[in-house]
Amino acid sequence: MFTAQQYVKAATLEEAYTLNQKRNNVVIGGGCWMKMNHRRYQTLIDLSGLGLDIIEETPEEFVLGAMVTLRQMETDEALKNTFGNGFYEMTRHIVGVQFRNCATLGGSLYSRFGFSDILTFLLALDCEVELAHAGRLPLAEYAQMPYDRDILAKVHILKNGRRAAYESFRQTATDIPVLTCAASVLNDTLRVVVGARPMRAICMEFPFPETEEAMEEICRKVQETVSFGSNLRGSGEYRRRLAGVLCRRAICSLKEDAVC
Ligand SMILES: Cc1cc2nc3c(=O)[nH]c(=O)nc-3n(C[C@H](O)[C@H](O)[C@H](O)COP(=O)(O)OP(=O)(O)OC[C@H]3O[C@@H](n4cnc5c(N)ncnc54)[C@H](O)[C@@H]3O)c2cc1C
Incomplete structure (x- = not known):
């Protein structure tokens, strides 16, 4: 658990920003991630009084x-x-x-x-x-x-009418994901996002697939283009295979008449 010498509930965003410029000061959100480290901070900057919870x-x-x-x-x-x-x-x-x-x-x-x-x-x-x-x-x-x-x-x-779907895969419930995938569509353009690769999520765009073959082609391209790494939750090759499955599921949920 971290410790801090001082706690400030910021009165304005400017005050929070100014305080945060000092290297040993830190902003706290929910503190759920921060509590896992053992750092010693000078000042903890709390944003909870700024009406940013709506x-x-x-x-x-x-x-x-x-x-x-x-x-x-x-x-x-x-x-x-x-x-x-x-x-x-x-x-x-x-x-x-x-x-x-x-x-x-x-x-x-x-x-x-x-x-x-x-x-x-x-x-x-x-x-x-x-x-x-x-x-x-x-x-x-x-x-x-x-x-x-x-x-x-x-x-x-x-709010531009974009429709979106989300898929993830975990080894066990509540664990962090092995792979995440979102797909969305606007004006016949499909956006696919792949995350937990296990690197930061990456976006790609394609014409929205009208046929089963076109959808399979997009899933193949995602598998070929995205780079996947290995860690204790899965190998890069396992993630690549999962990407094909999650990508297909996410695109299918966007097809109103699809039986996937
Ligand atoms: C055990 C565990 C399991 C988790 N599993 C998942 C999971 O499966 N999927 C998933 O997506 N996420 C997961 N997370 C991450 C979690 O969802 C949150 O993203 C994480 O806790 C950070 O949010 P927080 O509010 O707790 O941030 P904090 O711990 O308060 O802060 C995290 C960092 O963000 C900075 N920060 C906070 N707010 C701001 C701000 N407004 N501006 C600038 N900097 C800021 C802090 O200074 C700190 O560096 C997990 C976290 C934990 C601890």
């Missing part, structure tokens, strides 16, 4: 604060009505309800874990992150950036 909906977009928990995303009716089961599917396997009541969207995206269910699914949607200092940028760009000392304040998700 999910807002406008006609154009959803705006999720960084302190929104995984459980909020899992159970939010408006997200479900707009994006189907994806938010539920990306969160429901993560540890347990008590854990998901603490772990936050901000902590999850900032960490950009190579095994992240959250990053995989959100990359399939049209998302921008809003950072305290750098402003808004596409999630796909943020996902590739190195860690820095900016603060993730909000996530904007466009």
